[in-house]
Amino acid sequence: MDLALQLLFTGIGIGSVYALVALGFVLIFRATNVVNFAQGEFSMVAAFLMIVFSVKLELPYWLAFLISLGGMALLGALFNLAVYYPLRHRTYLPVIISTIGASIFIANTVLAIHGPEPEVMSGWFETPGFLVGPVYLDSQYLLIIAVTAALVALQYWFFEHTLLGKKLQATSQDKEMAALLGIPVAAMIMITFVYSAVIGGIAGILVAPVLFVSISMGSTIALKAFAATIIGGFGDVTGAIIGGLALGVIETFGAAYISVPYKDGFAFLVLVLFLVFRPQGIFGERVAEKA
Amino acid sequence: MVVSRRVFTAGLAAGVAAPALIGRAGAQGATVKIGMVVPVTGAAAESGSFAQTGARIALEQVNKAGGVLGKPLELVTEDDQTTNPGAVLAFSKLASQPDIVAFLGSIRSTQMHAMAPEMMKIGKPVGFGGTDPGLTKLGNPWLFRFRPNDSYSGKVIAQYGAQTLGKKKWAIVHSTDAFGTAGAKALTEALPDNGSTLALDQGYANQSQDFTPVVLAVRQSGAEILGTYFTFETDLGIFARQLRQLGVTVPWVGSPSIVNLSALKLAGPALFNTFGVADYAEDSSDASKTFAKAYREVRKVAPDNQSSWTYDAVTVLAMAMNKAGTTEPGKVRDAMLTIRGHKGAEGEYNFDRNGDGLHGYNIVKNEKGDIKFDKRIDFTPQLG
Numbered sequence: 001m002d003l004a005l006q007l008l009f010t011g012i013g014i015g016s017v018y019a020l021v022a023l024g025f026v027l028i029f030r031a032t033n034v035v036n037f038a039q040g041e042f043s044m045v046a047a048f049l050m051i052v053f054s055v056k057l058e059l060p061y062w063l064a065f066l067i068s069l070g071g072m073a074l075l076g077a078l079f080n081l082a083v084y085y086p087l088r089h090r091t092y093l094p095v096i097i098s099t100i101g102a103s104i105f106i107a108n109t110v111l112a113i114h115g116p117e118p119e120v121m122s123g124w125f126e127t128p129g130f131l132v133g134p135v136y137l138d139s140q141y142l143l144i145i146a147v148t149a150a151l152v153a154l155q156y157w158f159f160e161h162t163l164l165g166k167k168l169q170a171t172s173q174d175k176e177m178a179a180l181l182g183i184p185v186a187a188m189i190m191i192t193f194v195y196s197a198v199i200g201g202i203a204g205i206l207v208a209p210v211l212f213v214s215i216s217m218g219s220t221i222a223l224k225a226f227a228a229t230i231i232g233g234f235g236d237v238t239g240a241i242i243g244g245l246a247l248g249v250i251e252t253f254g255a256a257y258i259s260v261p262y263k264d265g266f267a268f269l270v271l272v273l274f275l276v277f278r279p280q281g282i283f284g285e286r287v288a289e290k291a
Numbered sequence: 292m293v294v295s296r297r298v299f300t301a302g303l304a305a306g307v308a309a310p311a312l313i314g315r316a317g318a319q320g321a322t323v324k325i326g327m328v329v330p331v332t333g334a335a336a337e338s339g340s341f342a343q344t345g346a347r348i349a350l351e352q353v354n355k356a357g358g359v360l361g362k363p364l365e366l367v368t369e370d371d372q373t374t375n376p377g378a379v380l381a382f383s384k385l386a387s388q389p390d391i392v393a394f395l396g397s398i399r400s401t402q403m404h405a406m407a408p409e410m411m412k413i414g415k416p417v418g419f420g421g422t423d424p425g426l427t428k429l430g431n432p433w434l435f436r437f438r439p440n441d442s443y444s445g446k447v448i449a450q451y452g453a454q455t456l457g458k459k460k461w462a463i464v465h466s467t468d469a470f471g472t473a474g475a476k477a478l479t480e481a482l483p484d485n486g487s488t489l490a491l492d493q494g495y496a497n498q499s500q501d502f503t504p505v506v507l508a509v510r511q512s513g514a515e516i517l518g519t520y521f522t523f524e525t526d527l528g529i530f531a532r533q534l535r536q537l538g539v540t541v542p543w544v545g546s547p548s549i550v551n552l553s554a555l556k557l558a559g560p561a562l563f564n565t566f567g568v569a570d571y572a573e574d575s576s577d578a579s580k581t582f583a584k585a586y587r588e589v590r591k592v593a594p595d596n597q598s599s600w601t602y603d604a605v606t607v608l609a610m611a612m613n614k615a616g617t618t619e620p621g622k623v624r625d626a627m628l629t630i631r632g633h634k635g636a637e638g639e640y641n642f643d644r645n646g647d648g649l650h651g652y653n654i655v656k657n658e659k660g661d662i663k664f665d666k667r668i669d670f671t672p673q674l675g
Contacts, residue, residue, distance in 0.1 A: 014500060111336065115337070116340060118556075136536050224500075252503060255505075260504055261496050262496075
């Protein structure tokens with residue numbers, strides 16, 4: 001029982017990381033109908049920005065956090081202008097390829113500027129964790145779970161209960177009709193890229209104290225987050241969260257009770273099963289062809 | 292005279308290419324070239340930069356001492372991208388240059404396995420650092436190892452655990468790649484000779500984000516001592532932290548990655564009081580100290596095994612070519628096999644008939660982040 005509780009906490013913790021990155025996937029998908037494969041790199045860039053401002057320049061943690069998120073907003077805007085906007089009238093395939101190219105470009109740019117050394121980033125709390133009965137609760141994972149829950153609530157409210165959120169949804173569903181109704185489509189898409197870069201950045205900064213800061217940190221998480229998005233249902237915020245948490249728990253329990261080396265295999269087995277039997281995911285619309 | 296478009300284009304191309312071709316032809320033979328497959332990008336890019344530094348320090352020393360056969364030695368590098376396909380591609384690019392006379396392969400066994408068939412075809416000496424014992428038993432006469440293989444690390448870890456630490460019930464955690472699997476096998480095989488038993492053999496896939504199931508398995512196994520073979524320092528760092536967080540405090544003796552600079556930086560206090568087998572230990576010999584001094588002058592930090600093996604490999608390959616009096620591969624190979632008692636940064640080189648140059652390991656202890664040399668355990672090789 002103790003073992004199961006410990007695994008459950010860890011599974012939810014790591015699942016929340018996937019869910020946070022998956023939120024970024026969902027946002028951009030809802031606005032543009034394409035999958036942004038550079039979403040993981042947003043997390044990596046933000047973590048390195050924190051290293052620069054918090055560790056190297058020794059700015060206060062909160063200030064470094066805000067500046068890093070500001071940098072991510074700028075990156076999101078540039079990303080939209082350079083990667084999406086020139087291809088906005090094409091089908092989704094060239095845009096997806098463009099995001100893959102951008103992902104490689106961003107990773108190699110950070111590599112060229114910073115170098116390959118992984119970095120250590122301290123957590124938000126002095127205490128790394130504490131025991132509740134037999135279960136060790138990592139403070140950073142607790143923070144990740146809390147922030148994920150808050151962002152889900154915020155995002156749900158934003159899309160369902162604000163005019164801007166509805167405009168973004170309208171843009172996603174039919175750009176021409178949205179334009180006819182006076183919605184500034186290009187501005188809506190710009191806002192989406194900025195917001196998703198910031199969300200991805202928050203995920204990267206939160207996860208950095210647990211997984212360290214390295215060039216490859218984003219791509220590893222993004223792959224799982226992408227699987228989580230498929231499982232939950234593309235375009236659905238709740239689905240991405242459920243998918244992320246489910247993936248984290250399934251792979252943790254699968255590793256503990258069946259086989260550790262096949263841990264990643266469980267995640268992708270679930271993905272394949274969903275693609276075959278329920279390609280629209282738990283909550284989402286049918287987009288199997290985009291996987 | 293009418294000049295057709297085709298003739299004009301050909302002339303233009305020849306004009307553009309000629310200076311480069313002439314320059315290249317002039318350069319051929321002016322230096323003796325060694326090709327180096329090294330990670331510049333990907334997960335191991337950092338250790339790749341250390342490896343290049345080690346090789347370049349040796350290069351400079353060889354050239355100061357007169358070079359190879361009276362010519363300067365030159366290093367040509369290719370990025371393996373820290374992947375097996377990348378390594379094969381990098382080696383192929385180097386192998387296509389006929390003026391490269393010898394190569395430095397990878398420190399990663401899995402990459403060496405991937406490149407070995409191509410290395411066999413090329414038929415030129417390759418120095419490498421991968422520690423899977425099987426690599427020098429592939430029937431490939433061109434492979435020369437510049438680190439002790441894992442059959443030695445397994446023996447040293449088992450012996451140190453049983454005889455020095457007095458612990459005999461083992462949990463082994465290892466990567467499931469070629470290096471980790473071979474290392475775990477060697478340690479498992481060495482346990483009975485030391486009166487020890489195996490409580491847990493736990494593999495994991497590289498680049499994991501979470502080791503909770505592994506740590507819980509170690510805790511539940513009732514093991515008195517932990518032996519590990521980790522490939523990537525980020526994995527080792529995450530594992531070490533979670534091991535301590537979940538309350539596992541048994542003695543831990545790890546493969547060389549446990550004392551790598553990156554691992555020490557990432558894991559911090561989680562690795563305090565652990566032991567490691569280290570092919571390179573600064574205080575183990577005068578040659579090791581001399582290398583450390585030269586390395587510090589360049590990088591301003593202490594070296595580790597990522598750079599010591601490439602330093603030794605370049606030095607010994609140059610020595611063999613000078614000894615052979617030629618760069619003809621067969622004669623360089625013969626000269627390599629006759630090297631006896633060369634004191635390198637990693638230890639004393641005596642190449643056996645399989646191409647293994649080193650036959651023992653140092654044991655070091657992490658004392659609050661400082662790596663302290665404890666002892667060296669050497670085994671008598673069967674020299675051919």
